[in-house]
Amino acid sequence: MTHLDGNAAAGDLRTIFAVDVTAATGQCAACGRTAPLGTAQLYNQAPGLVVRCTGCDSVLLRLVNAPGRAWLDVRGLRYLQLETG
Amino acid sequence: MARAAVLGRLTWQMATVAALRDETATARTLTLDVAGWPGHFAGQHVDIRLTAPDGYTAVRSYSIASVAAGERIDVTVEPVMDGEVSPYLARVIGVGDPLEVRGPLGGWFTWRAAQAEPVQLVAGGSGVVPLMAMLRARAAAASAAPFQLLYSTRRPDSVIYRDELQRYAGDGLPLSYAYTRAVPEGWPRAPARVDAALLAAVTFAPEVRPTCYVCGPTPFVETVADLLVATGHDARRVRTERFGGP
Numbered sequence: 302m303t304h305l306d307g308n309a310a311a312g313d314l315r316t317i318f319a320v321d322v323t324a325a326t327g328q329c330a331a332c333g334r335t336a337p338l339g340t341a342q343l344y345n346q347a348p349g350l351v352v353r354c355t356g357c358d359s360v361l362l363r364l365v366n367a368p369g370r371a372w373l374d375v376r377g378l379r380y381l382q383l384e385t386g
Numbered sequence: 387m388a389r390a391a392v393l394g395r396l397t398w399q400m401a402t403v404a405a406l407r408d409e410t411a412t413a414r415t416l417t418l419d420v421a422g423w424p425g426h427f428a429g430q431h432v433d434i435r436l437t438a439p440d441g442y443t444a445v446r447s448y449s450i451a452s453v454a455a456g457e458r459i460d461v462t463v464e465p466v467m468d469g470e471v472s473p474y475l476a477r478v479i480g481v482g483d484p485l486e487v488r489g490p491l492g493g494w495f496t497w498r499a500a501q502a503e504p505v506q507l508v509a510g511g512s513g514v515v516p517l518m519a520m521l522r523a524r525a526a527a528a529s530a531a532p533f534q535l536l537y538s539t540r541r542p543d544s545v546i547y548r549d550e551l552q553r554y555a556g557d558g559l560p561l562s563y564a565y566t567r568a569v570p571e572g573w574p575r576a577p578a579r580v581d582a583a584l585l586a587a588v589t590f591a592p593e594v595r596p597t598c599y600v601c602g603p604t605p606f607v608e609t610v611a612d613l614l615v616a617t618g619h620d621a622r623r624v625r626t627e628r629f630g631g632p
Contacts, residue, residue: 311431323491
């Protein structure tokens with residue numbers, strides 16, 4: 302299956318976050334690689350989004366949107382460094 | 387544009403088609419009126435949502451082609467064979483028709499006028515759209531940042547924004563085409579994809595430390611980004627945007 306990059310997750314992420322998360326730098330909890338989320342691999346041919354580390358393919362983030370609610374799993378990210386300024 | 391930094395959660399909003407322009411035999415630019423549009427950076431995109439009478443919805447992302455100017459944005463759509471959204475946008479929708487948009491989106495694949503370093507743009511097919519926004523933003527800001535564009539496309543008549551690109555080239559933009567299926571009469575290079583030799587010939591050398599923006603179908607972007615890094619470009623300076631299958 303063809304993947305996109307994290308840039309394409311910006312819309313769905315902005316429905317729950319007040320800032321752009323794709324420009325934020327995240328650290329993979331599995332391999333320690335740090336990179337902007339926009340550069341990660343995005344798989345979206347599914348009921349939700351799956352964002353994977355370009356270094357080790359581990360799942361960084363999963364998001365499922367449904368009417369009135371959303372499920373977000375970010376256990377694959379050790380941290381996110383957000384530009385707030 | 388400062389307002390775009392003061393974010394909040396985004397919701398869908400109605401937009402109206404204000405104008406349509408054919409760019410090639412297949413690609414079409416839609417000018418959308420979006421009330422309250424906060425402005426955007428070159429390289430950002432919008433999500434467009436279509437809703438069928440039975441409630442079925444389809445969402446796709448489209449790069450913004452225009453520079454921030456009031457409440458209008460341009461998106462250029464190249465229809466995907468068997469696509470659910472792009473054939474409607476490229477062939478069916480008319481002036482005055484409504485659709486839903488969400489944006490501006492994406493803060494990573496962007497060029498800001500404050501950037502002074504050299505910029506290498508590499509486009510595959512309609513991947514030229516966000517790169518055109520960067521060229522337009524550079525012109526609008528009268529930026530002195532050195533830009534170059536390498537544009538890979540199937541054949542001469544599939545070049546989007548041809549006349550405007552020629553104008554930029556006339557103003558000094560180093561502009562190169564890589565034709566993959568058919569070439570103009572007398573063209574020195576047989577139809578071929580972008581390769582290391584072409585990159586070495588027509589793009590900034592790694593020593594110049596350009597920021598590279600590569601946009602196109604996923605296989606194109608992966609190939610070009612890998613070639614750039616193998617040539618010696620810093621991977622952190624190679625920014626990519628993939629838009630799926632070829």
